Amino acid sequence: MELYRKIGLLLAVVTLLAAASGCSEADKGGELPLKEELILAIGGEPEEGFDPTTGWGRYGSPLFQSTLFKRDHEMKLVPDLATDYSISEDGLRWTVTLREDVLFTDGEPLTSADVQYTFEQAALSGSTIDLSNLMAVEAPEPYTVVFRLAEPQSAFLHMLVATGIVPAHAHDERYARQPIGSGPYKLVQWDRGQQLIAEANPDYYGTQPNFKKLVFLFLPEDAAFAAARAGQVDIAAIPPAFSKQEVPGMRLEAIRSVDNRGIMFPYVPAGEETAAGYPIGNDVTADRAIRRAINVALDRAALVDGVLEGYGTPAYTLNDGLPWFQEEAVIEDGRPEEAQKLLAEAGWVDTDGDGVLEKGELQARFRLLYPAGDVTRQSLALAAADMIRPIGIEMEVEGKSWDDIRKQMHANAVLLGWGSHDPQEMAAVYGSSFRGVDFFNPGYYSNMAVDAYMRDAQHATSEEEAIAFWKKAQWDGTTGLSAKGDAPWAWLVNLDHLYLVKEELDIGRQQIHPHGHGWPVTDNIEEWQWR
Numbered sequence: 355m356e357l358y359r360k361i362g363l364l365l366a367v368v369t370l371l372a373a374a375s376g377c378s379e380a381d382k383g384g385e386l387p388l389k390e391e392l393i394l395a396i397g398g399e400p401e402e403g404f405d406p407t408t409g410w411g412r413y414g415s416p417l418f419q420s421t422l423f424k425r426d427h428e429m430k431l432v433p434d435l436a437t438d439y440s441i442s443e444d445g446l447r448w449t450v451t452l453r454e455d456v457l458f459t460d461g462e463p464l465t466s467a468d469v470q471y472t473f474e475q476a477a478l479s480g481s482t483i484d485l486s487n488l489m490a491v492e493a494p495e496p497y498t499v500v501f502r503l504a505e506p507q508s509a510f511l512h513m514l515v516a517t518g519i520v521p522a523h524a525h526d527e528r529y530a531r532q533p534i535g536s537g538p539y540k541l542v543q544w545d546r547g548q549q550l551i552a553e554a555n556p557d558y559y560g561t562q563p564n565f566k567k568l569v570f571l572f573l574p575e576d577a578a579f580a581a582a583r584a585g586q587v588d589i590a591a592i593p594p595a596f597s598k599q600e601v602p603g604m605r606l607e608a609i610r611s612v613d614n615r616g617i618m619f620p621y622v623p624a625g626e627e628t629a630a631g632y633p634i635g636n637d638v639t640a641d642r643a644i645r646r647a648i649n650v651a652l653d654r655a656a657l658v659d660g661v662l663e664g665y666g667t668p669a670y671t672l673n674d675g676l677p678w679f680q681e682e683a684v685i686e687d688g689r690p691e692e693a694q695k696l697l698a699e700a701g702w703v704d705t706d707g708d709g710v711l712e713k714g715e716l717q718a719r720f721r722l723l724y725p726a727g728d729v730t731r732q733s734l735a736l737a738a739a740d741m742i743r744p745i746g747i748e749m750e751v752e753g754k755s756w757d758d759i760r761k762q763m764h765a766n767a768v769l770l771g772w773g774s775h776d777p778q779e780m781a782a783v784y785g786s787s788f789r790g791v792d793f794f795n796p797g798y799y800s801n802m803a804v805d806a807y808m809r810d811a812q813h814a815t816s817e818e819e820a821i822a823f824w825k826k827a828q829w830d831g832t833t834g835l836s837a838k839g840d841a842p843w844a845w846l847v848n849l850d851h852l853y854l855v856k857e858e859l860d861i862g863r864q865q866i867h868p869h870g871h872g873w874p875v876t877d878n879i880e881e882w883q884w885r
Contacts, residue, residue, distance in 0.1 A: 388884045391567040395578035395590040396853070398873055399550075399570075403530025404541065406518030407475040410530070413774065414872030415879070417552070419518025419535035422450055422469070423511070425775065427863040427878065431511070434560075435464065435519060435536075445506030445815045450514070452497040457557045458521045459540040466493035471522035473501070473513075484778055485513060487812065505813040508820040512776040538563050538880055547572060561880040570873075575729055582854040589861070589875070590854045593730045594662040601854055608850040609875070611867035612676060612773035614669045615734055616845035617722060619645050619767050621799040628790055633765040634798060638720045641713070642841065643700030644747065649837035649844045650696065651745050652738060653688035657847050661733045665852055669845035671828055671836055672784075675866075678777045678811075678821045680828035683836035693745045704746055711746035719748040723762060724769040726753030734846055735769045763796040770796075773848070773869040777824050781808045784827070784835045784842070799842040804835050851875070860885045 404410045406419050422436040439450045456464040470493040477485040487507045492500040503510060524534045533541055538560060539552040550570040554563050573581060575593045582590040582601050597606060620636035627633055638644055654668030667674065670684045702711040702718055711718040722739060724731040732753060739749040749767065759768055770793070772783060781788070786805050788794040804827045811823035828836045835842060851867045853875060862881030867874040 389588075390565055391569065392565050392588045392859075392882075393569045393571060393586065394876075395571045395573045395581055395587045396873055396875055397572070397575070397578070397591050398870060399547070399572040400871070404533040405525075405530040406520060407472060407525075408479050408530070411518045411872060412516045412776075413868045413870065414874030415877040416518035416535070416537060417539050417873060417876055417879070418533045418537045418541055419520065420456065420464070420537050421516070421518055422452075422514040424877075425515060425865060427865045429775070429865055431515070435469075436514070439514075446503050448501040448503070448510060450499045450501070452499065453559060454497050456536050456559050458524070458534050458536050459555055459557065460521070460524060460534050461557075462521060462523060464519060464521070464536050465496045466499045467496075468519055468522050469493070469499045471525070472517060472519045475520070475525065476517055484782060488513075506815045507812055508814045508817050509776065509778050509812060512778065516776060539568060563880045564883045565879075568876075568879075574727060579854070588856045588859055591870075591875075592852050592854055594665050594849075594852060595729055595733070597663045597665055597852055603857055604854040605857055607853045607855050607861065607864075608665050609853070609864045609867055611849055611851050611870075611874075612673060612775070613771060613849045613851065613867060613869045614672065614674070614773045614845055615731060615769060615771045615847055615849065616669060616843045617648070617738065617767050618763070618770050618797050618843050619841075620765055621797040621840075621842045624765060628764060630761075632761045634790070636720055636765050636767075637716055638718060639767060639797075641700065643696050643702065644718060645841040645844065646837065647693035647696045647745060648738075648742050648747065649685060649841050650687060651690045651693035651742050652844060652846065653741060654846060656688070656741075657734060657737055661730065661737055662847060662849065665850035666847045669848045671845060672772055672780055672843075673774075673777070674845075674848055676775075676777070677817075678780075678824035680825040680834075680836065682825075682831075683829040683834065683838055685837045690745050693742075697746065702746065709743070709746060710748050717748075718746055719750065721766045722749040722751050722769060723754050723759050723766050724751065725756055725759060730849070731769045731771075738769075738844075738846065760793075763793075764790060764798065768796065769846075771849075771869055775866075775868050777820070778812065780824060780827065780835075781812065784808070797842055799835070799840065801833065801835065801840055803830070803833050804840075858884050 400410055404418055406416055420435045424432050424434045426432050435452055437451045437453055441448050470491045473491045477488055487504050489504045490502040521534050538555055538558045540555050542553050543551040552568045554566050578590040579592050579596045581587045619639040622635040623637050623640045624635040658666045673679050702713050704711050722735050724735045735751045739751050782794045784799055786800040789798040807823045807827035811820040814820035828834045829838045833839045860883050862878045
């Protein structure tokens with residue numbers, strides 16, 4: 355009944371939108387004109403709004419704002435606001451020159467002062483963009499920006515790709531809900547939990563998009579699929595569970611991603627609390643043998659086939675397939691006998707014959723939380739629990755709200771997801787300095803050698819040098835953050851992003867998608883067209 359109620363609400367919303375947009379195509383008679391409006395149900399309503407200085411746009415296109423650089427469908431660096439850049443010999447001074455023809459949507463010119471302000475605010479906000487190495491930003495000329503770093507940082511370029519520029523004169527506490535930018539679209543209406551309407555920016559300096567209006571509907575996965583079947587949306591993100599069902603007039607597009615899902619384990623024993631009073635640690639998952647045994651017992655290929663309907667790949671790290679991926683971190687999985695051997699060597703035995711191992715007074719039992727309403731995470735959690743039960747470990751799977759997960763994630767395993775084009779995400783997820791910071795490193799993982807490798811990678815003077823350190827952080831032959839080392843996570847799968855798309859709609863060449871918090875499918879929105 356809940357699904358039918360959602361569909362009913364959706365159809366009501368779409369009907370109102372159609373009425374508001376004027377007469378229908380059929381009313382005009384003759385050959386139907388090509389629509390200049392798209393209706394999208396691609397999920398991802400940002401709870402925090404659309405402020406790049408607090409993280410908006412890091413996963414996918416900021417849409418309303420421009421960035422200094424972008425990456426094309428081959429992940430090659432291309433200029434956006436920037437026309438050029440140079441780095442001093444010591445790696446501490448980055449100079450970027452800007453286009454001189456860019457206006458914000460309120461008509462004010464975008465200058466180096468806005469870039470300076472944006473990065474200063476982002477650094478102060480403590481957002482997901484790590485600017486701790488940025489000592490100062492200067493605007494010596496109206497269209498020249500100078501970034502001064504404390505130490506050389508090869509990956510600083512990613513900051514210039516991921517940070518949308520906000521106007522210094524119009525950035526206040528209301529900005530996240532009413533953003534002003536210089537991107538291809540401007541926000542004109544946002545009804546929280548329902549829809550967002552954007553219109554093409556007529557002053558956009560880049561290629562004008564073919565669609566004058568975008569309507570984003572914020573629908574649960576099942577309702578988005580129902581809307582697609584009802585012909586009420588032009589593109590809909592769907593979970594793998596719906597991928598085998600054909601929808602007349604639409605095709606399925608499967609886009610590769612580094613959007614992964616994995617089980618995060620509390621790394622430390624129980625006993626501590628956060629400043630807010632939430633428990634930290636779990637005595638079962640603090641045992642490396644438990645974490646390694648789970649990693650070895652899981653059959654990741656079976657998860658891809660059984661849960662993702664084949665639309666994905668097994669995951670072994672945070673960054674499979676990216677340049678900084680450590681191939682040597684891949685383990686041979688699907689080996690329950692090897693997992694049982696590891697557990698026995700660590701002293702875990704089933705003394706009472708109930709199928710669950712014990713070690714002294716401790717039972718090999720813990721909770722695995724996932725966000726309720728996420729069909730894919732629920733299926734992965736249940737399938738993973740079934741896979742490890744035969745080796746004597748009981749994961750009690752529970753769906754929770756994100757608010758509940760936030761309070762309980764330091765003491766319970768959680769099925770989380772990451773996946774970025776920025777290697778520094780590794781430092782945020784595994785770094786000791788990020789223990790307990792928001793959703794970063796909620797298990798309180800810490801390894802001094804791993805920290806040192808990641809610090810060396812961040813301060814390297816070339817990308818090649820940095821990549822070598824990023825790889826050693828995963829596995830250096832002795833230790834690392836991967837399943838071969840400390841195994842603070844059991845990565846499961848990398849998802850393909852699945853979209854039902856109107857047959858006549860061409861969404862261009864897509865780059866490998868990052869995690870789905872943003873709207874990565876719209877990164878090349880200027881290329882979209884009817885065909």
